[in-house]
Amino acid sequence: xxxxxxxxxxxxxxxxxxxxxxxxxxxxxxxxxxxxxxxxxxxxxxxxxxxxxxxxxxxxxxxxxxxxxxxxxxxxxxxxxxxxxxxxxxxxxxxxxxxxxxxxxxxxx
Amino acid sequence: xxxxxxxxxxxxxxxxxxxxxxxxxxxxxxxxxxxxxxxxxxxxxxxxxxxxxxxxxxxxxxxxxxxxxxxxxxxxxxxxxxxxxxxxxxxxxxxxxxxxxxxxxxxxxxxxx
Numbered sequence: 001x002x003x004x005x006x007x008x009x010x011x012x013x014x015x016x017x018x019x020x021x022x023x024x025x026x027x028x029x030x031x032x033x034x035x036x037x038x039x040x041x042x043x044x045x046x047x048x049x050x051x052x053x054x055x056x057x058x059x060x061x062x063x064x065x066x067x068x069x070x071x072x073x074x075x076x077x078x079x080x081x082x083x084x085x086x087x088x089x090x091x092x093x094x095x096x097x098x099x100x101x102x103x104x105x106x107x108x109x
Numbered sequence: 110x111x112x113x114x115x116x117x118x119x120x121x122x123x124x125x126x127x128x129x130x131x132x133x134x135x136x137x138x139x140x141x142x143x144x145x146x147x148x149x150x151x152x153x154x155x156x157x158x159x160x161x162x163x164x165x166x167x168x169x170x171x172x173x174x175x176x177x178x179x180x181x182x183x184x185x186x187x188x189x190x191x192x193x194x195x196x197x198x199x200x201x202x203x204x205x206x207x208x209x210x211x212x213x214x215x216x217x218x219x220x221x222x
Contacts, residue, residue, distance in 0.1 A: 042214050
C-alpha cells in the first residue's frame with residue numbers, strides 16, 4: 001500500500017537555526033499539506049500546496065515558513081529561524097488528506 | 110469561528126466492550142466529515158469519510174454516523190480490542206478554505222484487558 005514518508009523522524013535544533021523537514025508524498029498525488037501538532041494540543045493546518053504553489057495558508061504560516069517541491073517528488077517545509085514554540089510534530093499529507101505521513105518531531109532548544 | 114468539539118476527552122473500556130464517541134461541529138458548509146485514529150507519536154490514519162448527504166459509514170468494527178441537521182457525528186467501536194487504544198479525532202473539511210481540515214481535540218481511548 002502506498003504511503004507518505006517523512007524524514008527525519010526526530011530533529012533537534014537550537015533556537016534561531018534553520019530546519020528543513022522532508023516529505024515524500026504518494027506519487028501522482030497533486031495536493032500536499034503540512035500540519036503541526038504541539039504536544040497535547042489539536043492538529044493545526046499550516047499550508048496547502050497545489051500545482052507548485054501555495055493555495056492556502058494559516059496565520060501560523062508566517063514569513064519564517066516556506067514550502068518547496070524542489071525535484072517533483074520531495075515536498076519540504078523550511079523554518080528559517082526556529083523559535084521555542086515551533087517545537088511540535090509536523091505532519092505532511094497528500095491528495096485529499098486521506099494519507100498522513102508518520103510525522104517529524106521537532107524539538108527546539 | 111469553525112469549531113469541532115469532541116466528548117468525552119478520554120475513555121477507559123474493557124476489551125470486548127463497545128463504546129461511542131461524540132463530535133459536535135459548527136463548520137458549515139463542509140465538504141466531508143472524517144474520523145481519524147491516531148496512535149501516540151504517529152500520524153492520523155483515516156477511518157471513515159462522510160459527505161453531508163451520508164448518514165452512516167462503516168469500516169470494520171468502526172461505524173460513524175452523521176446528523177447534518179444537528180451538526181453531530183458519532184463513532185461507534187464494536188467489540189473493542191487492545192489495539193484500539195489510541196486517540197480518535199473528528200475532522201471537518203472546509204470547502205471555502207481549500208478543503209483544509211479542521212481538527213477536533215480527540216478522544217483518548219484506552220482499552221484494558
